[in-house]
Amino acid sequence: MNNQPATRDTAKAVARFDITQRLVAKLHHEEAVIGGIGHTNFDLWAAGRRPQNFYMLGSMGLAIPIALGVAIAQPQRKVIALEGDGSLLMMLGCLATVGARQPKNLIMVIMDNGAYEITGGQTTASAQGTDLAAVARATGIANANWAADEAHFETLIDKALATPGPHLIAARLTSAKPAGQTERDPAQIRDRFMRGLGTKR
């Protein structure tokens, strides 16, 4: 198996908070991170406050399109979208937009727990056959991979931070609860992020 690319079926289920911490620990160049709605951004919040983090309290499916706008505006900065499987399924077309455009500084991390966890754990289509990394590859995002385990996740993040993208890294998750809950002030979240990027006018 070690010589074969991981698939959703062979990928080890990893804990979202753990891999979010591993990701954040690698960010040393004021990379921008857009945390998608739900437990995805709760664990980004819990992994440590960074001014360059934008936390979404709503607007399911828009983490990647927001990140694309930042990536186009800030071509020298790596921009990372963290998005859940349920959210991405709502806005699958955004992968086609990214595939067509090929933004070199965009990294997408898909947190796939196969469920709408925050609403009670109802099954998503990704648990029933939709392979989101394969969907991404089909749009022309060649660097779209499943993380086989925690160490492989780190390897994929290192590569994504060091090489031109777009990159998509999909992680299959356990059903662990989030480690915190994000603050509730969207205007302040925007303001802090813009100060973190130096774009506040």
Next chain:
Amino acid sequence: MTTQDGPAWAHAMYDALRAQGVTQIAYVPDAGHRVMIDRSLADPEVHSIPLTTEEEGVALLAGADLGGARGVLLMQSSGVGNCINMLSLTNGARFPLLTIVSMRGDFGEGNPWQFPMGKATQAVLEAMGVIVLRAEAPDDVLPTIQAASTMAFQSGEAVAVLLSQRLLGAKKF
């Protein structure tokens, strides 16, 4: 078509937005936006961004603002319906938004399927806190765009400019 073709008001609109510093032009195509789209594709200093659906554009413009850039979203009135829930992002985090909407289902429309959204466009935008300005004639366009871009980029408001079919001409389909 060359970038010289099309109505003068459309070229004036493009030039005015560029003068305001707009560098991201995102769209779901519509014939009413043909000049804007072609000019953006021919402009090396502009990112011309086709979308699969208009909601992506609401998010993209938020991202542009976060990254210190100015953008505009071009869509048909049908697309306004797609955006409504996503305008919570704009409203809640107080993002500026400038969208230019080419109308269907208003003056002279011959397709009954277009009327429900055409009649609802202004009301649903206003229900989500978006300021709506209308352009009905060629001479309206430039001052309306200039006003809207000031309201969006200087005051941080969400503003939609509706281009009436009285201006664009009703479609045959």
